[in-house]
Amino acid sequence: MANPYVKLLGAQIRSQLQYRASFFLDLSMATLLSAVDIGALFLLFRVTPALGGFGWREVILMTAISGAGFCMADLAVGEIERLKHYIRTGLLDTVLLRPMSALGQLLVLDFATRRAGRVVQGTLFYLVALTVAPVKWDAARVVYAIVAPINAAVFFSAVFVTLAAIAFWWIESGDIANAFTYGGRDFTAYPSTMFHGWFRGLFAFGLGFAFVAYLPALALLGLSEPIGLPDWARWCSPLVTLVVVLIARATWLAGLRRYGSTGS
Amino acid sequence: MIIKTAGLRKDFEVRKKAGRLRRVTETVTAVDGVDLTIERGELLGYIGPNGAGKSTTLKMLTGIMVPSAGEVTVCGLRPVPDRVALARRIGSVFGQRSQLWWDLPLRDSFALLRHVYRVPEAEHTTRLKACRKLLELDEFMDTPVRQLSLGQRMRGEMTAALLHGPQVLFLDEPTIGLDVVSKQAVREFLASLRDKGDTTIVLTTHDLADIEKLCERLIVIDHGRVVHDGSLAALHDRYQMKKQIVVELEEPWAGDQRLDGAALVGVEGLLIRLELDGASVGQVVAQLPAFRDLAVVEPGIEDVITRLYGSDRG
Numbered sequence: 001m002a003n004p005y006v007k008l009l010g011a012q013i014r015s016q017l018q019y020r021a022s023f024f025l026d027l028s029m030a031t032l033l034s035a036v037d038i039g040a041l042f043l044l045f046r047v048t049p050a051l052g053g054f055g056w057r058e059v060i061l062m063t064a065i066s067g068a069g070f071c072m073a074d075l076a077v078g079e080i081e082r083l084k085h086y087i088r089t090g091l092l093d094t095v096l097l098r099p100m101s102a103l104g105q106l107l108v109l110d111f112a113t114r115r116a117g118r119v120v121q122g123t124l125f126y127l128v129a130l131t132v133a134p135v136k137w138d139a140a141r142v143v144y145a146i147v148a149p150i151n152a153a154v155f156f157s158a159v160f161v162t163l164a165a166i167a168f169w170w171i172e173s174g175d176i177a178n179a180f181t182y183g184g185r186d187f188t189a190y191p192s193t194m195f196h197g198w199f200r201g202l203f204a205f206g207l208g209f210a211f212v213a214y215l216p217a218l219a220l221l222g223l224s225e226p227i228g229l230p231d232w233a234r235w236c237s238p239l240v241t242l243v244v245v246l247i248a249r250a251t252w253l254a255g256l257r258r259y260g261s262t263g264s
Numbered sequence: 265m266i267i268k269t270a271g272l273r274k275d276f277e278v279r280k281k282a283g284r285l286r287r288v289t290e291t292v293t294a295v296d297g298v299d300l301t302i303e304r305g306e307l308l309g310y311i312g313p314n315g316a317g318k319s320t321t322l323k324m325l326t327g328i329m330v331p332s333a334g335e336v337t338v339c340g341l342r343p344v345p346d347r348v349a350l351a352r353r354i355g356s357v358f359g360q361r362s363q364l365w366w367d368l369p370l371r372d373s374f375a376l377l378r379h380v381y382r383v384p385e386a387e388h389t390t391r392l393k394a395c396r397k398l399l400e401l402d403e404f405m406d407t408p409v410r411q412l413s414l415g416q417r418m419r420g421e422m423t424a425a426l427l428h429g430p431q432v433l434f435l436d437e438p439t440i441g442l443d444v445v446s447k448q449a450v451r452e453f454l455a456s457l458r459d460k461g462d463t464t465i466v467l468t469t470h471d472l473a474d475i476e477k478l479c480e481r482l483i484v485i486d487h488g489r490v491v492h493d494g495s496l497a498a499l500h501d502r503y504q505m506k507k508q509i510v511v512e513l514e515e516p517w518a519g520d521q522r523l524d525g526a527a528l529v530g531v532e533g534l535l536i537r538l539e540l541d542g543a544s545v546g547q548v549v550a551q552l553p554a555f556r557d558l559a560v561v562e563p564g565i566e567d568v569i570t571r572l573y574g575s576d577r578g
């Protein structure tokens with residue numbers, strides 16, 4: 001028998017295609033918006049030759065890893081920010097009454113197909129960046145070039161889930177959560193050396209954002225980390241992501257437990 | 265027994281405004297020590313006024329909500345820790361929410377649920393066929409759920425809850441807001457399910473006709489406590505609901521006659537209304553002057569419930 005999640009995902013896509021006109025409009029709007037994001041990077045380099053000590057060919061790789069990862073995460077789990085809505089409408093109760101994972105069901109039941117356009121675009125942008133950037137190709141780097149955007153996607157997904165789960169305690173947490181996700185994405189699109197002091201310490205290493213795109217890009221480029229991290233740290237992104245995933249999982253499960261005791 | 269609870273309790277912390285900035289936390293006890301024992305195949309009416317704790321009890325029985333205290337087992341499982349295993353054994357219909365796919369034809373929801381519950385094709389087909397016939401789904405199987413009337417949708421929800429062959433069916437206000445015809449269809453369907461005897465049914469409802477037509481056993485709760493557990497007849501006895509007789513006399517009522525074992529409760533032209541109090545209908549009739557017609561009125565559940573809630577609320 002077919003996997004139930006795949007079946008539910010198929011049903012969601014069929015449902016969305018019922019509204020064909022708005023579906024394609026959403027799809028093209030999303031594509032247009034991410035084109036604007038890329039444009040912003042080139043505008044920056046018109047006024048400065050380097051960002052945080054890196055030229056545009058290097059920064060574009062960071063931006064592309066971060067962007068591709070973010071788009072994939074947004075497609076896969078972006079709608080989880082609607083948790084507040086799922087609680088209010090009773091969808092959360094409905095999924096809890098079925099013999100499947102609650103999170104898994106919510107993700108496929110509310111899958112936003114229109115975000116697929118951005119993933120295609122983000123992937124193309126990443127492929128272009130890989131050819132423009134001075135990558136020191138070897139076998140390990142080929143593997144890491146494939147791993148990096150997927151790793152970034154998993155990292156962002158975990159961040160989305162963690163932030164969304166905060167709504168179990170604080171129903172109006174949405175705006176703060178948004179500030180964090182978009183802030184995080186913008187932070188990871190640039191070299192961490194662009195930032196300074198406690199701010200850099202907190203975001204780059206405390207929250208692990210340096211491991212999303214900056215450090216993997218340095219590994220691909222064969223550059224040492226100028227702040228002073230050892231070279232092997234550039235290859236440790238998947239481990240950091242694993243920690244973030246475990247945190248997300250624990251937060252989500254604690255949130256579900258809390259929902260079970262408060263019902264709201 | 266298929267459902268058992270002991271001392272089941274649920275407290276909610278509710279934060280309330282007290283003054284401009286201050287907030288106080290109050291504890292609301294929604295379910296206050298409920299003991300239930302339900303046997304396989306029973307149809308239980310779980311009734312009570314708004315806010316009595318009916319839905320909260322059902323949420324604890326189905327594993328959506330953790331009890332604050334007490335024991336629960338449903339189908340031999342603990343609902344919250346064994347949520348996934350329990351979900352395969354129970355079905356539920358919550359009146360105000362839907363488990364159907366809004367934008368897809370009704371038929372698709374059923375097909376999807378087969379995958380959700382991993383039901384073998386043959387079993388699924390047999391059950392669906394039975395529901396289609398009994399609930400008369402055929403004419404709207406291909407209609408998107410969002411275009412169904414509430415009554416049609418509820419018939420779809422019932423089917424959706426039963427396609428995996430649950431041992432227990434939980435229904436929270438399934439007839440709320442339905443038109444008369446759909447209510448009737450839902451009731452007849454539940455009656456036939458009850459008569460087959462394979463499915464244990466727990467039904468909460470406001471609709472007194474549901475109770476009179478369906479439930480052999482009633483549990484009445486109020487303020488989270490069980491105030492009655494027994495048959496409808498036992499409820500009548502306990503709250504001393506008396507039979508009345510309405511008599512159409514030949515001559516107007518004299519007004520000075522005393523009757524043994526009955527009390528006069530109303531006079532309206534030639535019609536008089538008597539409430540039996542210890543005497544049988546025959547004994548009272550023997551004392552009456554000449555009359556043209558006579559009707560015996562059984563106490564309605566409405567009266568019982570009104571009295572019950574009235575006496576509890578003071």
Ligand SMILES: Nc1ncnc2c1ncn2[C@@H]1O[C@H](COP(=O)(O)OP(=O)(O)O)[C@@H](O)[C@H]1O
Pocket residue numbers: 262263264276277278292293294312313314315316317318319320321
């Ligand atoms: N999630 C919740 N948080 C706080 N109070 C709740 C919650 N759910 C129910 N209550 C309160 O618990 C009581 C019982 O509610 P409920 O079980 O829905 O009653 P019923 O279904 O019998 O109408 C009510 O006072 C209701 O306001």
Ligand SMILES: [Mg+2]
Pocket residue numbers: 318319320436
């Ligand atoms: Mg209720």
